[in-house]
Amino acid sequence: MHAKADQRIRVTLTLNGRERSGYAEPRTQLCDFLRHELGATGTHVGCEHGVCGACTVRVDGRASRSCLMLAVQAEGRRLDTVESLAGEEGLSDLQQAFRRHHALQCGFCTAGILMSCEEFLSRVADPSEALVRDMLSGHLCRCTGYTGMVQAVLEVARSRRLATGPDSQQENNDV
Amino acid sequence: MKPAAFDYLRPSNRREACERLHEAGDDARLIAGGQSLMAVLNMRLAQPRQLIDIAGIEDLHFIERRDDHLAVGAGVTQAELLEYPGLAEAVPLLAQAMPWIGHWQTRNRGTVCGSIAHADPSAELPLCLVTLEGQVVLENRRGKSRRVMAGDFFQGVLTTDRRQDELITEVRFPLARPGLEYRFQEVSMRHGDFAIVALAGVIDGARVTLGVGGVADRPVCRVFDRHEDPGETLNAFAWSLGAEDDAHATAAYRRQLIRERGRELIAGGPSDEEIAHARQG
Incomplete structure (x- = not known):
């Protein structure tokens, strides 16, 4: 695979149990993809260089900084964000x-x-x-x-x- | 900040990754876990034209215990190595040092080989690899591989012996030998911050190999005789590393830490693990 810098690439992943797709440039951070492209604004963006941890999500179960990961790297992965925690019966x-x-x-x-x-x-x-x-x-x-x-x-x-x-x-x- | 624009390449095997590296020349950077590189890209301290993602290359994902070393492939994360059964027995220095790397959340994605490739002078894994006299295995676009002793691999701040078309495929940590003791200590502003001084020691009877990170432009080792008072040699060692003042510590403080912690480590004092344990009561 070779994606050009200005190319918008289709990224498909499983977000909180549901398959979701959107488009991202190579340089798009995962946190921005979640918020701007998929509308999952529960994840917050703080320092954007991996120090503060505000943007932490689970990638295939592992807690990871979504500012230190590109959206294109999340292709095919299972992502869980804060939106996954509360259920029908309220807060977890x-x-x-x-x-x-x-x-x-x-x-x-x-x-x-x-x-x-x-x-x-x-x-x-x-x-x-x-x-x-x-x-x-x-x-x-x-x-x-x-x-x-x-x-x-x-x-x-x-x-x-x-x-x-x-x-x-x-x-x-x-x- | 957001990274500057770059092309994104996802080669499916080692050879292809090396080919792409060769074609791109100095304009490309490899990414695996990205826990150092992404921060650098986000702050635009590096603006490569191409990013070559090797995380998906299947055969780089292995931890193998061989005759005399533990081989760790370029796809292995720090968390995966920490969870490797029997790590404390196979390479005890790693079991002590790795909890000091960044945080739980960055170890989940950061790779072992990535930390070696990044060559930050204060990083724990390069220090361990040098102190244990481990090796780095590189492969080029012709499929030819070569091994480099860790002591020769690190050449300065973020600078290594890796050639332009080469990929680090694995690193080799020598297995613990019976009767030897391994110790690690680190001083930083807070746990998870960059080391002000990190020390790794291999105690082989009277012979102690002491490695120091966070001071010189790369990890540096010196051998001490346990029966001799290390005072003067440690002091000379501390001065030889060319410590500098920065926002976190003065050069004098760094030298003092090497003298005091080094003496403790050579004398076989408590490891950080033991100290932490004692503190918890």
Whole structure:
């Protein structure tokens, strides 16, 4: 494949369980493609060089910076964004825990943080606080000071463990 | 910012990737995970005419444990290598050092070979590869491959021995040898930031190989005798690296870290892992 710089290329991917297509130039960042082309504006764009983590989405399950990825690189991939979290019955358990623990204030960074936390929880069933903080170190939040997020993640990890029982660890079921 | 415009090429095999590299000359950049390159493109510090994406080349996606080394293909992400079963036993230095690379979220996409190719002087993987005396395997458009010792591969800031039509196909980390100890330490402003000083050590009885990253224009190694007071040799080593002041630390602070952390590492003091563990209680 050789796409010219000004060429608009058709990109097809699975966004939150639905197949979606749109057009992107080679240089179009994935975050801009999601927002401007597919209208999925839940993902926020912060620093555009991989530092702040606001634009984090899950690519084939893995939390990734959507500003450090081109739309054309997402061809055929499974993408999950913050829009995938809440269901018919309302906010997800993680979102509710964020609300309970005041883990957000302005909310700009939250869309990305939730996607990191979801991947983290799917792979680490019983995390230590240090490990949660290490995972959150990939995100910048200027409102909260992170304490509420740490509490929310630990609480959800605990409640999910109780719900699945001690014998059915969910570690690595997403890789 | 947004990247400047470029053509996007997605070759289906190694040979084609090398051909495209050869045709494009200095105007092309390879991309795999893009966790360093995309930031550089977004800030327009680099404006290549062509971007050649090798992430889809199937046969670059392997981790193989061979007789005396662990081979990591150019398609392997840092997260995948960290999750490789038995990494701590096969190459313990990597198991200690890799959690220091960027963040969970960047390790998910950043590749091992990409970090080697990028050759940032403060990066953890080049330091490990040099300290362990590993190798870089490159292939050109004629399908000819060559191996380069890590110590010869890194030639300066973001500068390597890779030739224009060559692709790094794999890197080889020597397997741990019984009885040897491996240690890694890093000092940075915050975990995940660029290293102010990173140290890697291989302790072979009285012989200690100490590698230092984040100070000179590339990772540099020196061998120490554990029975001798390393004070003066460490000081000379620290001065020889040509440390410079920057926004994060002064040159004097960098030299001091090499002297103090280096002494600790040579003496076989606690590794960062042990310190962190002790802190957690």
